[in-house]
Amino acid sequence: MRVAMIGAGYVGLVSGACFAEFGVDVCVVDTDPSKIEALKAGRIPIYEPGLDRLVEENAREGRLTFTTELKEAIHGADAVFLAVGTPTRRGDGHADLTYVFAAAEQVAKAAEGPLVLVTKSTVPVGTGAKVKEIVRRVRPELEIEVASNPEFLREGNAIGDFMRPDRVVIGVDSEQAAKVLKRLYRPLYLIETPVVQTSIETAELIKYAANAFLAVKITFINQMADLCEKAGANVHDVARGMGLDGRIGRKFLHAGPGYGGSCFPKDTLALARTAQELGAPATIVEQTIAANDARKEQMAQRVIDACGGSIEGKTVAVLGLTFKPETDDMRDAPSLVIVPALAQAGATIRAYDPQSDHAKQYMPDGVHFAKNALDAAKGADALVLITEWNEFRAIAPAKLKKAMRGDVVCDLRNVWDPVQMRECGLAYSSIGRP
Ligand code: UDX
Numbered sequence: 001m002r003v004a005m006i007g008a009g010y011v012g013l014v015s016g017a018c019f020a021e022f023g024v025d026v027c028v029v030d031t032d033p034s035k036i037e038a039l040k041a042g043r044i045p046i047y048e049p050g051l052d053r054l055v056e057e058n059a060r061e062g063r064l065t066f067t068t069e070l071k072e073a074i075h076g077a078d079a080v081f082l083a084v085g086t087p088t089r090r091g092d093g094h095a096d097l098t099y100v101f102a103a104a105e106q107v108a109k110a111a112e113g114p115l116v117l118v119t120k121s122t123v124p125v126g127t128g129a130k131v132k133e134i135v136r137r138v139r140p141e142l143e144i145e146v147a148s149n150p151e152f153l154r155e156g157n158a159i160g161d162f163m164r165p166d167r168v169v170i171g172v173d174s175e176q177a178a179k180v181l182k183r184l185y186r187p188l189y190l191i192e193t194p195v196v197q198t199s200i201e202t203a204e205l206i207k208y209a210a211n212a213f214l215a216v217k218i219t220f221i222n223q224m225a226d227l228c229e230k231a232g233a234n235v236h237d238v239a240r241g242m243g244l245d246g247r248i249g250r251k252f253l254h255a256g257p258g259y260g261g262s263c264f265p266k267d268t269l270a271l272a273r274t275a276q277e278l279g280a281p282a283t284i285v286e287q288t289i290a291a292n293d294a295r296k297e298q299m300a301q302r303v304i305d306a307c308g309g310s311i312e313g314k315t316v317a318v319l320g321l322t323f324k325p326e327t328d329d330m331r332d333a334p335s336l337v338i339v340p341a342l343a344q345a346g347a348t349i350r351a352y353d354p355q356s357d358h359a360k361q362y363m364p365d366g367v368h369f370a371k372n373a374l375d376a377a378k379g380a381d382a383l384v385l386i387t388e389w390n391e392f393r394a395i396a397p398a399k400l401k402k403a404m405r406g407d408v409v410c411d412l413r414n415v416w417d418p419v420q421m422r423e424c425g426l427a428y429s430s431i432g433r434p
Contacts, residue, residue: 001025001183004073004080006103008035008066010046010158010262011120011151012083017051018162020058022187027065029073039066047328047355050159071110079116079180080107081149082131086121086266093269095124104131108138116180118147122207122267124274128171128200145177148200150207155261156326167194171203208274211267212285217252218259219288222295225255225432235432236414255431257386257412258295260323260332265292296334299412300341303384306408306429312346315405317380319373320387320413321353321363328355330362334412335386340364342384352376354389374403381406388413397424 001024005016008030020026030036035045042059044052058064067073074080084099100121107117117135119128128148135144148171153161168185172178178197185195196206225235235255243250259265268289275282304311323333330336343349343364352370353359360369370376373392377383377400385392393415401407401424409421411430421428 001079001180002077003027003184004029004070004077005083006030006070006073006081006107007083007085007099007121008032008039008045009083009085010048010155011153012081013039013044013046013055014048014051014153014158014162015081015083015120015151017054017058017064018159019184020061020064021054021163022184023063024184025063026058027067027073027077029067029070031068033068036066036068047358048158049156049326054159070106074107074110074115075112077115079118079184081118081120082107083120083151086123086270088266088269093273095122095266095270097123097127097130100127101130101134104134105138108135108142108144111139111142111144114143114145114176116145116147116177118149118177118181119204120149120151122150122211122263122270123148123204124208124270125201125204126274128204143176145172145174145180146200147172147177147181148203149181150203152207152210155329156324164191165193167196169196169198169203169206171198171200173200208267208271211263212271212282212288214252215259215264215268215292216284216288218254218256218264219291219295221253221255222258222431223291228432228434232434233432234434238432255414256388257299257334257338257431258292260334260336262323262329262331265289265332296337297341299334299386300338300345302412302429303338303342303382303408303410304345306410306427307382307406310346311342311382314347314381315379316342316347316349317370317376317378317383317404318342318349318351319353319376319383319385319392320389321351321359322355322387325387325389328358330359333362333387335359336362338384338386339367343367350376350378350380353387354391374399377403379403379405382408382410384410384412385415386412388415397421397426400424401426 003026005012005028008028016026016028086095089096132146170181228235239253272285321335349367407427409426409428414430
């Protein structure tokens with residue numbers, strides 16, 4: 001089989017490399033020549049564990065190629081995947097579909113024969129129908145089937161998620177599209193992955209519904225954490241006690257500074273807009289968005305309060321800047337709100353993130369970057385942990401205490417043990433734990 005993947009971004013690159021690993025011939029196409037040059041030279045523009053090896057091996061075997069020429073990429077392809085970005089449109093919160101529609105039109109123009117055009121980008125319900133209109137208009141004589149095949153991969157775990165997904169969702173309205181997608185995913189049928197075959201509209205909505213539900217779940221436990229703090233209860237045990245109920249499930253009940261990343265903020269907003277427009281408002285999603293936005297601001301205030309109401313002239317160490325560990329992605333990271341707010345309140349910031357080299361450019365001027373976590377803590381009056389990189393878990397509280405000038409530690413991810421921290425003389429606070 002042969003596949004063209006349009007877009008060498010996160011989804012396109014991971015999916016392309018994984019299909020190649022399944023034995024499919026994959027050509028990844030992107031309009032950015034520097035990206036394609038880098039990929040041809042074996043350099044991966046994003047940080048994702050295991051991706052470099054997968055790309056290198058499959059490129060060496062000749063199953064994975066890169067080009068800037070769309071025509072070359074789709075030559076002989078059974079399926080063409082649209083994996084271009086769908087950022088939030090300025091002004092109204094809708095997903096910006098410019099790239100999707102432009103790519104669909106180019107594919108239709110360049111197509112040499114029948115193919116299946118599959119949307120992998122997260123797109124609002126109804127987009128598949130519009131893509132279909134475009135290809136019918138441009139090439140009425142050609143059999144171009146349209147399908148939706150949303151991706152559920154998590155950054156930092158993307159390859160595992162692709163290779164062993166909880167489910168594959170296939171939205172189709174033709175036998176041919178179903179046949180091609182089933183052949184592509186055959187290795188997953190062998191490991192008995194559930195496949196949800198449904199209409200294109202339903203597949204599109206599944207993706208948004210899943211992401212919005214997870215965002216609601218996180219926001220719910222964050223609010224329970226606030227309540228726990230007032231009531232003297234422990235959110236960790238509340239989450240465990242709730243999560244052991246099979247109907248609820250244990251995952252995504254980890255209280256923190258609010259969700260970020262490339263998907264949840266964008267997708268919740270887009271779903272809320274679509275739901276409003278179609279006259280079925282998703283008020284629970286709207287509330288989630290507002291609560292999560294407010295939470296990031298509150299996190300900065302929490303640090304200020306822990307320092308006695310002012311951080312003017314104080315030094316605050318910040319550990320972890322990316323939106324979550326094992327990624328260099330800064331999109332909608334809580335640090336983007338928390339760090340500027342702390343700087344604005346008059347603090348000197350000493351930051352460290354294992355991906356500092358990338359994260360740096362998103363931070364306000366004047367932030368000092370430290371070599372490692374203890375270096376960041378050196379001479380700090382207060383320390384705030386924003387992202388739970390594993391290396392932070394292993395830091396001995398005594399070393400932290402020794403490095404710091406002050407004793408305030410705000411752990412926004414509950415990675416440290418309150419008893420140990422306090423035994424070392426640190427004024428430790430975490431999220432929703434007494
Ligand atoms: C998410 C979805 O999991 C994935 O299925 C979808 O396709 C894309 O969006 P990703 O954005 O990579 O993936 O990260 P994820 O691990 O889901 O975390 C998202 C955010 O929620 C992070 O900021 C994370 O810190 C936060 N989070 C997650 C919590 O605060 N608590 C939790 O319990 C889980």
